[in-house]
Amino acid sequence: MNDSKDKNSLYRGPSPDRKESRGARPPRRDEQRPVRSAHFEHNEANPVRRNDERPRPSRPFERSEASAPGPRFEREESRVNRPRTDRAEYSPRQDFTEADAEQRPAKIKEFRIYGLNACLAAFKKRPESIRKLWLLESRIPKLTELLAFCVKNKIGYNVVENEDLEKLTSSAHHEGLCLALLPQQEQHLSSWLMDVPAGSCLMIWLDGVGNPHNLGAIMRSAAHFGVNAILLPKQSSLANSGAAARVAEGAAEYVPLVRLCRNENSIEQLQAAGFELITTVVRGGSNVYKTELPKRCVLVMGAEQAGVEAELLAASKLRVEIPGTGNVDSLNVSAATAVLLAEWQRQVGTS
Numbered sequence: 001m002n003d004s005k006d007k008n009s010l011y012r013g014p015s016p017d018r019k020e021s022r023g024a025r026p027p028r029r030d031e032q033r034p035v036r037s038a039h040f041e042h043n044e045a046n047p048v049r050r051n052d053e054r055p056r057p058s059r060p061f062e063r064s065e066a067s068a069p070g071p072r073f074e075r076e077e078s079r080v081n082r083p084r085t086d087r088a089e090y091s092p093r094q095d096f097t098e099a100d101a102e103q104r105p106a107k108i109k110e111f112r113i114y115g116l117n118a119c120l121a122a123f124k125k126r127p128e129s130i131r132k133l134w135l136l137e138s139r140i141p142k143l144t145e146l147l148a149f150c151v152k153n154k155i156g157y158n159v160v161e162n163e164d165l166e167k168l169t170s171s172a173h174h175e176g177l178c179l180a181l182l183p184q185q186e187q188h189l190s191s192w193l194m195d196v197p198a199g200s201c202l203m204i205w206l207d208g209v210g211n212p213h214n215l216g217a218i219m220r221s222a223a224h225f226g227v228n229a230i231l232l233p234k235q236s237s238l239a240n241s242g243a244a245a246r247v248a249e250g251a252a253e254y255v256p257l258v259r260l261c262r263n264e265n266s267i268e269q270l271q272a273a274g275f276e277l278i279t280t281v282v283r284g285g286s287n288v289y290k291t292e293l294p295k296r297c298v299l300v301m302g303a304e305q306a307g308v309e310a311e312l313l314a315a316s317k318l319r320v321e322i323p324g325t326g327n328v329d330s331l332n333v334s335a336a337t338a339v340l341l342a343e344w345q346r347q348v349g350t351s
Contacts, residue, residue: 111183113245113252114165114174116142121250122181123149132180133157134168139176169242183240184252186259189266192229193273200295200348202341203258203275205231207312208303209333210238216247217334218301223251225341229258231266231298267315270298277316279308280340282330285321293318293344301337304330 110131113119116139123130123146133150135143137159150157165174204218204227215230215238222230232238245252260266267277276294279285280301300316302308313319322331322339331339 110180111242112169112178112180113242114169114171114178115246116175116177117249118245118252119177119179121253122179125253129182130155130179134160134165135177136162136165143177171243173246186257189258189260189269192258193269196273201228202344203227203229203231203298204337205298205300206238207233207300207308208306209301212241212244213247214334216244218337219244219248219255220251221334221338221341223254225345227255227341229256231258231260234260234262263311277312278318278320279313279316280336281319281321283321285319287323288320288340288343291318291320293347295348297344299340301333304333
């Protein structure tokens with residue numbers, strides 16, 4: 001084994017001669033300058049400065065001591081007293097917006113009617129309301145005048161298949177054509193009574209009737225017997241529609257629909273205009289063929305099951321019924337309306 005102190009050995013331990021020959025350790029950088037504390041304040045009492053510290057030049061946008069903000073409570077006070085810009089001055093004027101909305105006309109929704117007679121009656125009565133036409137190819141020979149009007153006035157029309165018309169009308173009874181047009185505006189009772197003619201006048205009040213096919217059949221009878229108007233309750237959803245117009249066979253263009261207000265107010269307005277209410281009942285009423293009907297008459301027709309409201313029964317001057325064999329309980333409301341209109345026409349008549 002080699003001696004650890006042998007100069008020629010592979011192992012060399014720490015040599016005292018080498019340790020003594022080392023020079024002094026150079027000072028570290030942090031030992032060359034004093035350490036500045038985080039809380040160090042540079043003033044005359046403590047003028048110690050870092051060796052590399054130089055006076056910082058002022059920046060052009062930096063505030064001086066004179067312009068430095070004061071205490072916090074002073075800044076808050078100045079913020080409170082600062083004049084604030086009212087945002088309402090730059091927002092759109094509310095009165096202008098409301099006035100503009102009032103002057104802007106409401107958009108009227110189009111609705112579709114179908115059926116040959118219904119569409120031809122609308123074309124004859126108010127062609128300016130037509131917006132579009134769909135028809136089968138087989139209907140072209142009978143609609144040459146309508147097609148010429150559409151071409152002249154740049155109204156779109158489409159020749160479609162039967163399946164397309166069934167989808168457009170939601171009915172298989174479209175009779176080969178469909179019109180999109182603006183609806184007739186319903187009138188209010190107060191405004192309609194201002195133009196009501198003097199002398200004999202007949203109106204129909206539909207109380208609780210909700211089937212559009214019944215409405216169409218009643219409008220057809222009303223146009224035939226010269227009814228002046230059909231009265232619809234305020235809360236009723238019944239209105240002119242494609243189904244009602246088809247069943248009416250064009251009569252919807254000749255019988256105005258009048259929307260009522262509350263029942264008691266409507267009754268007062270009608271009575272003030274000289275009208276008398278005649279209510280139809282299934283049983284317990286006077287025979288309509290033996291009862292004198294008034295010249296200014298309002299026929300109140302109720303639903304087949306619910307009948308007429310008690311308020312209308314109490315306000316009616318007469319209660320009439322249509323005599324029959326008794327084999328059936330009653331007639332359909334549209335059939336009963338036709339019978340009563342025919343009897344009023346026979347008794348009163350119109351010129």
